[in-house]
Amino acid sequence: MEKKSVIEINHIYKSFGKTDVLKDFNLDLFDGENLVLMGKSGSGKSVMIKCLVGLMDVDKGSIKVLGKDISTLKQHELDELRTDIGFLFQGSALYDSMTVRENLEFPLRRHSDNSEKKTEKLVKEALENVGLPETIDLMPAELSGGMQRRIALARALILKPKIIIYDEPTTGLDPITAKEIILLMMNIQKKYATSSLIITHDVDCARVISNRMILLLDGKDYAEGNFKDLAKSDDPKIKAFFK
Amino acid sequence: MKFFSSYQSNFNSFFVEIGEMGSFTGRYFRELFSRPFEFREFLKQCYQMGNKSLLLVSVTGFILGLVFTLQSRPTLMEFGAVSWMPSMISISIVREIGPVIIALICAGRIGSSIGAELGSMKVTEQIDAMEVSGTNPFKFLVVTRILAATIMLPILVIIGDFVALLGSAIIENTKGNVSFLLYFNQVFEALKFTDLLPATIKTFFFGFAIGLVGCFKGYNSEKGTAGVGKASNSAVVFTSMLLFVLDFIAVFITDIFYN
Numbered sequence: 405m406e407k408k409s410v411i412e413i414n415h416i417y418k419s420f421g422k423t424d425v426l427k428d429f430n431l432d433l434f435d436g437e438n439l440v441l442m443g444k445s446g447s448g449k450s451v452m453i454k455c456l457v458g459l460m461d462v463d464k465g466s467i468k469v470l471g472k473d474i475s476t477l478k479q480h481e482l483d484e485l486r487t488d489i490g491f492l493f494q495g496s497a498l499y500d501s502m503t504v505r506e507n508l509e510f511p512l513r514r515h516s517d518n519s520e521k522k523t524e525k526l527v528k529e530a531l532e533n534v535g536l537p538e539t540i541d542l543m544p545a546e547l548s549g550g551m552q553r554r555i556a557l558a559r560a561l562i563l564k565p566k567i568i569i570y571d572e573p574t575t576g577l578d579p580i581t582a583k584e585i586i587l588l589m590m591n592i593q594k595k596y597a598t599s600s601l602i603i604t605h606d607v608d609c610a611r612v613i614s615n616r617m618i619l620l621l622d623g624k625d626y627a628e629g630n631f632k633d634l635a636k637s638d639d640p641k642i643k644a645f646f647k
Numbered sequence: 648m649k650f651f652s653s654y655q656s657n658f659n660s661f662f663v664e665i666g667e668m669g670s671f672t673g674r675y676f677r678e679l680f681s682r683p684f685e686f687r688e689f690l691k692q693c694y695q696m697g698n699k700s701l702l703l704v705s706v707t708g709f710i711l712g713l714v715f716t717l718q719s720r721p722t723l724m725e726f727g728a729v730s731w732m733p734s735m736i737s738i739s740i741v742r743e744i745g746p747v748i749i750a751l752i753c754a755g756r757i758g759s760s761i762g763a764e765l766g767s768m769k770v771t772e773q774i775d776a777m778e779v780s781g782t783n784p785f786k787f788l789v790v791t792r793i794l795a796a797t798i799m800l801p802i803l804v805i806i807g808d809f810v811a812l813l814g815s816a817i818i819e820n821t822k823g824n825v826s827f828l829l830y831f832n833q834v835f836e837a838l839k840f841t842d843l844l845p846a847t848i849k850t851f852f853f854g855f856a857i858g859l860v861g862c863f864k865g866y867n868s869e870k871g872t873a874g875v876g877k878a879s880n881s882a883v884v885f886t887s888m889l890l891f892v893l894d895f896i897a898v899f900i901t902d903i904f905y906n
Contacts, residue, residue: 459775459778459779479783483781483782483783486778486780486781487780491776491779494772495771497771498773498776499776500768500771501764510777510780510782514780514782563780
């Protein structure tokens with residue numbers, strides 16, 4: 405049976421001034437899989453995901469999310485599509501003038517007609533999923549980096565998205581907290597059967613979580629395969645990723 | 648040659664920024680009248696700007712009234728015109744000094760805080776996070792703040808003016824044995840509708856300018872902590888300049904209409 409793509413990126417190009425960041429980049433994310441995109445710092449990973457969620461426009465090529473070409477969508481259609489995408493930012497990006505509760509309520513209040521009671525229940529459930537129910541009335545500044553990342557994950561999941569994009573989920577965390585986050589990501593994938601696109605340069609994270617990997621080099625999808633096959637490759641450019 | 652080319656480049660970037668601010672203003676008016684209205688955030692911003700600036704505005708107004716009266720008293724006494732003190736103080740404070748000084752204080756307090764807040768939200772990707780969650784960050788962050796500043800500044804100026812007159816009345820009461828009743832009686836006799844209306848109208852524009860420049864600088868701040876500092880600083884500097892320009896325009900127009 406043919407796998408269903410939830411994200412299709414075809415031949416995209418993006419440049420800033422004279423610097424070409426993405427050159428003929430392609431990617432398919434299939435339903436229910438964990439796809440890891442690995443690349444060196446500055447290789448265009450973050451630009452690619454910003455194009456993917458419509459925060460940046462591509463110069464050429466097409467991006468389809470859940471069958472919809474994002475370049476042709478009107479603003480309200482794009483906003484609606486975005487509720488099916490959860491996004492975990494590298495620096496967590498929690499709203500620092502709001503409490504944890506308000507951070508989690510923020511997307512709920514805008515995209516659902518839930519009663520106060522239901523909203524409260526959903527917020528508590530999301531916090532229990534990430535193991536931090538006691539932080540509900542704290543401000544983000546009162547939380548550690550790992551806790552902030554977990555809360556950000558709870559916020560990304562609260563609308564029960566079909567796709568989750570993780571931008572460097574373990575960067576800046578100590579090895580133990582990084583492992584906890586990876587385990588949490590795996591549990592979430594099992595529980596909600598989401599499709600995940602994980603942008604990372606953490607080899608351990610890629611080894612544990614990936615079903616498939618794409619290596620991004622010089623703005624192109626240089627290689628694709630599972631972790632084991634790519635790690636065994638004799639190509640010096642691929643080897644450099646796993647050192 | 649290098650000196651001139653650097654001046655030319657600064658001159659060009661100034662006009663580019665003015666153009667960008669024009670387009671930012673256009674977007675503000677388009678989004679202002681489109682649904683959904685972020686009423687809760689608007690009220691929160693009114694509270695942040697109004698309530699939290701109240702003490703600063705009151706203290707500034709009070710000292711302004713005290714100092715202005717103390718400084719003017721000897722000169723008026725020399726000419727035997729000390730009885731004109733309430734009229735002179737009230738007209739100068741209500742027409743000009745009150746709105747301008749309080750707007751400048753608010754440019755420092757509100758403009759810099761908006762610039763720094765939005766700048767740091769941009770740097771830490773909070774604005775992107777908002778957009779990715781399907782919320783219009785411009786409407787939620789910018790429209791609410793500009794509208795709140797436009798509405799709260801006139802209220803702060805009215806309070807500040809009143810406190811300044813109170814400060815002046817205290818000096819007159821202690822130094823000249825003028826009762827509070829007599830002082831305020833003379834104040835209200837001296838003030839005309841033509842003093843109050845233009846002075847109040849211009850404060851709406853001052854509030855709008857403070858909110859607009861703060862939001863523009865913060866929303867378009869450069870990456871990094873230096874970018875946040877620059878956004879906050881330039882918001883205050885640019886707003887202060889703009890306030891004087893707006894004040895000149897307001898006085899000029901008032902002069903055409905009433906004289």
